[in-house]
Amino acid sequence: MTRVEISISLHSNLKAISERFNGLSSLKIRKLNVGDKTKSEASIFYLDGITNTQNIQENILTPLLKMTKMISIESVIKDHLSIIDVTVESSIDEIATALTKGKCLVLIDGYNQGILADVANWQTRSVSGPNTQQTIKGSMVGFNEQLKVNLNLLQNMIQTQKLKIESYQIGNDSKTDVALLFMEGFVDKQVLEKVKKKINGIDVTYLLEARVIEDALEEKKTLFPLVFTTERPDVTVSALFEGRVVLIINGLPFVLIVPCLFIHYFQQPDEYNSKAGRFGIRIFRLFSWVLALLLPAIYIAITRFHTSWFPSSFDKKLLSSSDTMLPFVWEVLFILFIFHSLLEATLRIPKNTTLLVTLIGTITVGETAVFAKVIHPLTMIVVGVNFLTSMHIASGGLWGALNLLRLVFLLIGNFLGMTGILIGFFLLILYMASLRSMGVPYLSPFIPFSLHEMKDSIFRGDLRRLVNSKHTYPHKNKNDK
Structure with missing residues (x-):
C-alpha cells in the first residue's frame, strides 16, 4: 500500500482525514489560531467518546491558545504541551489508526507533520478475581480486558x-x-x-x-x-x-x-500456595482424566462382553437382567446429552433462572427417567461419576478434546470391548507423544523422559529448589528454528 503523507496545507489535511473517517459523527475538529503577531491556523482532531476532553482542554488546547510564537513542531511539544505521551507523525494511515486508539491530533498550517497525544479514556472493568483456577489460599487477582x-x-x-x-x-x-x-x-x-x-x-x-x-x-x-x-x-x-x-x-x-505441555493442565495454584496435595493431588487429577475418558466405554464393554467377570447375583440384578427400555449404550448417550444440555443452559441463560433449569434437569433425569425405567440406576451412577471427574479439568482446554474422545471410546467399547479400549488408549498415547508445542514434545518430561524435569510433574517438588532451578525443554531438532 502506498504511504500517503500529510501536506503543508491544513485544508487539504482536513479533507483527507475527514474522508478517511467517511463523515463519522464522533470525529470532532476544533479549529483555532495560534501565535501572537503572525497568526497560523490549526486544528485539533479527536474521536468523541474514547478521549478525555478535559485532558485535551487543559493540556493541549489552552497551551496552544497561549502560545505567542512557534519555531517548529518540536518546539511546540517541548515548550507548550504539558502531556506525557506525545509523538510526531506524517503518515495519514498512521494518524487515522492513532485516532481510533484514543489519541488526538494537532495540525498547524504550513507544517507537514502532525502532533499525536495520548488522551484515551477507555472504560475498564475493575480488577477482580479469576473465574477459573480459583484457589483457597493465594492471589485473588485476575486479568481484565485492558x-x-x-x-x-x-x-x-x-x-x-x-x-x-x-x-x-x-x-x-x-x-x-x-x-x-x-x-x-x-x-x-x-x-x-x-x-x-x-x-x-x-x-x-x-x-x-x-x-x-x-x-x-x-x-x-x-x-x-x-x-x-x-x-x-x-x-x-x-x-x-x-x-x-x-x-x-x-x-x-x-x-x-x-x-x-499436557502436564500443565494438572498443575493448579493451590499446590504451590499450601502444603496439602503436594504428593497426591496430581495423580488424583490424572486418574480423574482417565475415568472421564474411559469410564462410560468400560461400562458399555462390560455390559456387552464381560458380564462373566462379576458374581452371578450382581450380574443378574444390575447387568444382564435389566428391564429398562433402552440398551445400555443409548442410556449413556441420553444421559450425557442431558448433562451437556444442562451445562450449556446454565452458561447461556440469565443467572436468575439457573436454579430453575437445574431443578428441572434433576427431576427429569434423576427421578422420572429412573422411575419410568427409561435408564438403569447403575447407568446414572456411572455417567454421573464420569461427568464429575471431567469437571476437574473443565477450566483448561482439555475439555473439548475430552468430550470428543469420550464418544469415540464409547463406540469402541460398544463394538470391540476391553481389547479395543486398551488398543485405542495405546494409540492415543502415541498420538499425543507425536504432538509438538512450539517444537517441544507435548508429553515431556515423560516422553521423552527427563529426570531433571520430573521435579515438578507428578509431584510438586521443594519450592526452594523449583524457584532456583531453570527449566529446559527438549526439541526434536536442535537446529530447527
Missing part, C-alpha cells in the same frame, strides 16, 4: 529488568495491540524465535478472539490444545520464570502461554 492493566499487574509482581516486553499490532483494518513477554536468561530461545515468526506471519483483517493467534501457534490441527490459557497473573509469572513465552491481547481477560 492490556495496560494486565501489564501493570505482571510488572508489579516481576520487578526486574530481565522482563522483556515487545509490542505488536495485528490486523489490517482494525489493529489490535498484542504484547509478547519473556524473561531474559530464562526463556527458551528456540521457542521465542518460533513465536515471533508466527506472530509476524499473521495476516487477518481484524483480531477479535485469541483463537486466531492460537491457530497460528499450534501450526497444525489437533484435538489437544497446544497453547495454554490462564486468567491468573501468578500462574503467568511462574510460566515466565520457567522459560515460557506469554502473549497478552488487548480486549481479552486472559493470556496465552507457550510451550504448552
Whole structure:
C-alpha cells in the first residue's frame, strides 16, 4: 500500500482525514489560531467518546491558545504541551489508526507533520478475581480486558529488568495491540524465535478472539490444545520464570502461554500456595482424566462382553437382567446429552433462572427417567461419576478434546470391548507423544523422559529448589528454528 503523507496545507489535511473517517459523527475538529503577531491556523482532531476532553482542554488546547510564537513542531511539544505521551507523525494511515486508539491530533498550517497525544479514556472493568483456577489460599487477582492493566499487574509482581516486553499490532483494518513477554536468561530461545515468526506471519483483517493467534501457534490441527490459557497473573509469572513465552491481547481477560505441555493442565495454584496435595493431588487429577475418558466405554464393554467377570447375583440384578427400555449404550448417550444440555443452559441463560433449569434437569433425569425405567440406576451412577471427574479439568482446554474422545471410546467399547479400549488408549498415547508445542514434545518430561524435569510433574517438588532451578525443554531438532 502506498504511504500517503500529510501536506503543508491544513485544508487539504482536513479533507483527507475527514474522508478517511467517511463523515463519522464522533470525529470532532476544533479549529483555532495560534501565535501572537503572525497568526497560523490549526486544528485539533479527536474521536468523541474514547478521549478525555478535559485532558485535551487543559493540556493541549489552552497551551496552544497561549502560545505567542512557534519555531517548529518540536518546539511546540517541548515548550507548550504539558502531556506525557506525545509523538510526531506524517503518515495519514498512521494518524487515522492513532485516532481510533484514543489519541488526538494537532495540525498547524504550513507544517507537514502532525502532533499525536495520548488522551484515551477507555472504560475498564475493575480488577477482580479469576473465574477459573480459583484457589483457597493465594492471589485473588485476575486479568481484565485492558492490556495496560494486565501489564501493570505482571510488572508489579516481576520487578526486574530481565522482563522483556515487545509490542505488536495485528490486523489490517482494525489493529489490535498484542504484547509478547519473556524473561531474559530464562526463556527458551528456540521457542521465542518460533513465536515471533508466527506472530509476524499473521495476516487477518481484524483480531477479535485469541483463537486466531492460537491457530497460528499450534501450526497444525489437533484435538489437544497446544497453547495454554490462564486468567491468573501468578500462574503467568511462574510460566515466565520457567522459560515460557506469554502473549497478552488487548480486549481479552486472559493470556496465552507457550510451550504448552499436557502436564500443565494438572498443575493448579493451590499446590504451590499450601502444603496439602503436594504428593497426591496430581495423580488424583490424572486418574480423574482417565475415568472421564474411559469410564462410560468400560461400562458399555462390560455390559456387552464381560458380564462373566462379576458374581452371578450382581450380574443378574444390575447387568444382564435389566428391564429398562433402552440398551445400555443409548442410556449413556441420553444421559450425557442431558448433562451437556444442562451445562450449556446454565452458561447461556440469565443467572436468575439457573436454579430453575437445574431443578428441572434433576427431576427429569434423576427421578422420572429412573422411575419410568427409561435408564438403569447403575447407568446414572456411572455417567454421573464420569461427568464429575471431567469437571476437574473443565477450566483448561482439555475439555473439548475430552468430550470428543469420550464418544469415540464409547463406540469402541460398544463394538470391540476391553481389547479395543486398551488398543485405542495405546494409540492415543502415541498420538499425543507425536504432538509438538512450539517444537517441544507435548508429553515431556515423560516422553521423552527427563529426570531433571520430573521435579515438578507428578509431584510438586521443594519450592526452594523449583524457584532456583531453570527449566529446559527438549526439541526434536536442535537446529530447527
